[in-house]
Amino acid sequence: MDILFLHQNTPGQFRYLVQALAADGRHRIVFIGKRRDVAIKGVRILAYDSPKPPAAESHPYTRTLENAVRHGQQVARLCLQLKGEGFRPRLVIGHSGWGETLFIRDVFPQAKLLTYAEFFYRGEGADIGFDPADTVDLDTVARARIRTAPLILALESTDLALCPTEWQKSVHPPAFHPIIRVIFDGIDIDKAKPNAAARFTLPDGRVLAAGDEVLTYVARNLEPYRGFPYAMRALPAVLDARPNAVAVIVGGDEISYGSPPKDGGTWRETMVAEAGLERFGGRIVFTGKLPYNDYLALLQVSRAHLYLTYPFVLSWSCLEAMASGCLLVASDSAPVREVIEDGVNGVLVPFADVPAIAEKVIAALASPRDFMPLRKAARETVVSRYALADCRAKQLALLQEMLG
Structure with missing residues (x-):
């Protein structure tokens, strides 16, 4: 079957998963990201250029959202190219962090979409305000609220989401908990191991x-x-x-x-x-x-x-x-x-x-x-x-x- 991966830092958290699927030999796999210096056996790598940054005069709260939209557009254009070549993914696996999954449902409506939901920013109760050295004001909290908009859009359109730890899942809105599955990326314990001769x-x-x-x-x-x-x-x-x-x-x-x-x-x-x-x-x-x-x-x-x-x-x-x-x-x-x-x-x-x-x-x-x-x-x-x-x-x- 056709499988599409999305991660701007190819392969990111999907390194071992894409390798396993490619080794199966029965799939046609495409990986879209920004990197052009990476190769994965059995996988076609497509790279897009970094989009133009938001204008300096744009509202500070919306720059992250605009940046996500621009990344989503870049990915959507490559997906339309793939669609024109006859590529029809049954499965799309993408990281939500940079907006790359935003328009996948619109280009490939029949695909099953698995979204990597790594972290949901909040104005309180997590990273913001944790450090005693930090100064938190309404501006800080408002930025965090808008920063989550691309992730909310991604979760709204996905079939299931993948999160590496239970705590990281817990900071997402409870309404999305039923579709979030917790599986860690995996540690290669044959490489990371004690060695007295090191x-x-x-x-x-x-x-x-x-x-x-x-x-x-x-x-x-x-x-x-x-x-x-x-x-x-x-x-x-x-x-x-x-x-x-x-x-x-x-x-x-x-x-x-x-x-x-x-x-x-x-x-x-x-x-x-x-x-x-x-x-x-x-x-x-x-x-x-x-x-x-x-x-x-x-x-x-x-x-x-x-x-x-x-x-x-x-x-x-x-x-x-x-x-x-x-x-x-x-x-x-x-x-x-x-x-x-x-x-x-x-x-x-x-x-x-x-x-x-x-x-x-x-x-x-x-x-x-x-x-x-x-x-x-x-x-x-x-x-x-x-x-x-x-x-x-x-x-x-x-x-x-x-x-x-």
């Missing part, structure tokens, strides 16, 4: 090994949504107390969520200056973004892994760290509590409590043997609930259910 080479040539006193922190980009300011504020106390410890910080300087520092520059530059981190020299290493295998090797040598997040999308890195047998010192926030139980498979701390964060990290670095049961339980959690093979099987079963 080695990680720092940019200056130093080699870290399992057993070394290594603190790790990982985010796509170093920014407040992932607790970066609080992590950096805790570092001086940690490194003063543990003179042999090395902190390795992974992530870029862009903005994935939220806003840049008010005074300009990057959050890395801002926090290095604020927390006085220059005095630690090579004991704090910022690697930027890492190749995947290097990133996994770093997790395998980590003695303590710090994961802080707003009530927001749960990071793959959290579960990959757990699968790698890391001891997680993580924020006591709603998405984290779904996967980590304090004292059982990790350690929870208040998100913005810098002394508490430092205290827990110091204890983890000082007494690694005491936390071995938590490390083992962390991996067991991922193996039993989030393993790729199991999640992929559930996703494929959902597709069969949709097709009848």
